[in-house]
Amino acid sequence: MAVSTRVSKVVIAIALVLARMRDPVAQAASPSAEARSKPSQFLAIVVNRSNPVNNLSFSELRKIFLGERNHWPNGHRIAIAMLDYGQPERRTVLRLVYRMDENAYQDHLLRGMFLGDVFVAPRTLASPVIARKFVFNAPGAIGYLRASDVDDSVKVVRIDGLLPDNKDYRLQIDEPRVE
Amino acid sequence: MEKPPNRSAPPFVPAYLLLIKRWLLARGLSRHASIVLLLLVLLGEAGVAVFVMLDLSRSYATVQGMYNGSVQGLVRFGDLQYEAQETRRSTLYALTTNDGNLMVEYADQSRNADRGVTRGIAQYRSQARTARERQVGQRLADDWDAYLKVRDEVLGLILEGSPKEAVHLDLSLGVPEFDRVRQDLEEIKQTYDEQASQQLATVAELSRRSMVRLGAALGFGLLLGTVAIWAIQKGRLRSAVELAKLQMDFVASVSHELRTPLTAILTAGENVRDGLASGHDRLFEQGSVITDQAAQLMELVDQVLSFSATSQVQIAQTLRDLRVDEVVDHALRATKWMLEAADFTVEPQVEPDLPPIVGDLSVLSQCLQNLIVNAVKYSNGNRWIGISARLNQQDREVLISVRDRGMGIQAADLSRIFEPFYRSPEVVAAQIRGTGLGLSIAKRGAEVFGGGLSVSTQVGVGSTFTLRLPVAKEIRRRSLAPSARTGAQL
Numbered sequence: 021m022a023v024s025t026r027v028s029k030v031v032i033a034i035a036l037v038l039a040r041m042r043d044p045v046a047q048a049a050s051p052s053a054e055a056r057s058k059p060s061q062f063l064a065i066v067v068n069r070s071n072p073v074n075n076l077s078f079s080e081l082r083k084i085f086l087g088e089r090n091h092w093p094n095g096h097r098i099a100i101a102m103l104d105y106g107q108p109e110r111r112t113v114l115r116l117v118y119r120m121d122e123n124a125y126q127d128h129l130l131r132g133m134f135l136g137d138v139f140v141a142p143r144t145l146a147s148p149v150i151a152r153k154f155v156f157n158a159p160g161a162i163g164y165l166r167a168s169d170v171d172d173s174v175k176v177v178r179i180d181g182l183l184p185d186n187k188d189y190r191l192q193i194d195e196p197r198v199e
Numbered sequence: 200m201e202k203p204p205n206r207s208a209p210p211f212v213p214a215y216l217l218l219i220k221r222w223l224l225a226r227g228l229s230r231h232a233s234i235v236l237l238l239l240v241l242l243g244e245a246g247v248a249v250f251v252m253l254d255l256s257r258s259y260a261t262v263q264g265m266y267n268g269s270v271q272g273l274v275r276f277g278d279l280q281y282e283a284q285e286t287r288r289s290t291l292y293a294l295t296t297n298d299g300n301l302m303v304e305y306a307d308q309s310r311n312a313d314r315g316v317t318r319g320i321a322q323y324r325s326q327a328r329t330a331r332e333r334q335v336g337q338r339l340a341d342d343w344d345a346y347l348k349v350r351d352e353v354l355g356l357i358l359e360g361s362p363k364e365a366v367h368l369d370l371s372l373g374v375p376e377f378d379r380v381r382q383d384l385e386e387i388k389q390t391y392d393e394q395a396s397q398q399l400a401t402v403a404e405l406s407r408r409s410m411v412r413l414g415a416a417l418g419f420g421l422l423l424g425t426v427a428i429w430a431i432q433k434g435r436l437r438s439a440v441e442l443a444k445l446q447m448d449f450v451a452s453v454s455h456e457l458r459t460p461l462t463a464i465l466t467a468g469e470n471v472r473d474g475l476a477s478g479h480d481r482l483f484e485q486g487s488v489i490t491d492q493a494a495q496l497m498e499l500v501d502q503v504l505s506f507s508a509t510s511q512v513q514i515a516q517t518l519r520d521l522r523v524d525e526v527v528d529h530a531l532r533a534t535k536w537m538l539e540a541a542d543f544t545v546e547p548q549v550e551p552d553l554p555p556i557v558g559d560l561s562v563l564s565q566c567l568q569n570l571i572v573n574a575v576k577y578s579n580g581n582r583w584i585g586i587s588a589r590l591n592q593q594d595r596e597v598l599i600s601v602r603d604r605g606m607g608i609q610a611a612d613l614s615r616i617f618e619p620f621y622r623s624p625e626v627v628a629a630q631i632r633g634t635g636l637g638l639s640i641a642k643r644g645a646e647v648f649g650g651g652l653s654v655s656t657q658v659g660v661g662s663t664f665t666l667r668l669p670v671a672k673e674i675r676r677r678s679l680a681p682s683a684r685t686g687a688q689l
Contacts, residue, residue, distance in 0.1 A: 068355075099359040140361075146300045157351075
């Protein structure tokens, strides 16, 4: 299993290098394009820029994603943006934050909705770009993006006082992006 | 004495029309005047064309300004209205779906549309000219900002999963705010409509004014052209009539001049034939009558032939240097019999050492003889003639003047006395015989040799005719006048 994962990483890396060699525009691209060609392996937790929260503990983050906390300090209802099924970011969040697999997460969600513990189901969004726009438009939104997908339209929240590029940051993706 | 009725023009006739009538039309136009008049017409028409082009250019600029101001303004307004509706429509679409992806897409569309509206409002405010436009623009910007705040909250509630709250907020705040925006847009549309109406009226007025100007300009050009053509035609007709009249007068005059000596010759011949003239003395007397009258007849024919020759510039004289006193003496000898018969006193005054002139002796003598004959004819009883010759150092000319103390020439006749066949009404009335060719022949004869003939006169005091003839060196220096070269050999 580990061998096949490494092989697929190498294949994807070679494909990216070849594609870049063929595309002169991409060769002269900006640093952000460079960054996008090498996706960050760190997962940033992002909120709407109007949200006063700048820092969350990991346990607070977990409570929010599990639906145990429904409102922000400013009164806005918390709206969770989840990426679509099969996305590495989603699997990372399920693994590190929810500490569940996909099936367990679905069970948890159904149970929470049924019992009324979860007011609003997380929005399942097709891509990181849509997720970023969702967070930008909804004052109470919270979501997750690769650090390389973050821009100025959203705000990155520190987790236990750490940002994605800090040492000992916990939310790391251990698999490549699925294009 | 009864005065003739006042025939002055009515007061509404402008002075320039009278000027045209009296000066241009009544007198007819010369060839040069016709050319000048045609050039004036051409310039006038060119001016009219420039005027029309400038007028059309101004009209085009005004219409273009109207298009930029109103039509494009209305187009921008239409875009603005559409984008505002799109902003709201996309927000409402977001309410109708549970799909988060679609919600985000609709939110995105709403934001794109609202950016277009914000840009449009800024553009409208930057181009606002009147206080009303600025006021409406400011109000629209404020109302739009207020609506966008509500819209943002509504979108947030939709995305956060609170559709009921979103609907409530939209109905309570979003709808009234958007209605205010709509009212502002309607007011802007009204200002555009008013501007368009005003500018349409301006264009209509401009168009009407252009048509009037164009009509007036074309009418003016047509009138000017018609007047010019009429004047030219009238001038030609008048010239033809005058020429015909002069020819008729000439024929009558020549016939009369021919009839008189012929009658005398006929009578003398009949006297001899019928034996009425008997004896040597009587026969000699009748013979003298015949020869004198024949000589007079010959002279008349010579004069007509001479005029014909000079008028066609076909003189083939043998040119040579002539002494001025030689020319004067020749003319005096030729007219001696006439001067003595009329008992005239002649005072010749020729400066000594005059430089020679160039010409043909018989032609120049004929010129001088014509002047002497005229002095006798129009002496008005004062039987004195002064003939002088002097040098004009400045122009290097010899001036030969024939002066009399006769009747003088009316000012009105001065410009015409050198025309062939012309005889003034006073002379005709006084029954002074002549062909009207003498002065014309003299002038033409002087001009053939590069000179000229001028006159100074005073009615009742007398006249002085002066032949101006270039000295021999001068005429060679000038390489001969064009008229001298024609048919002449140096």
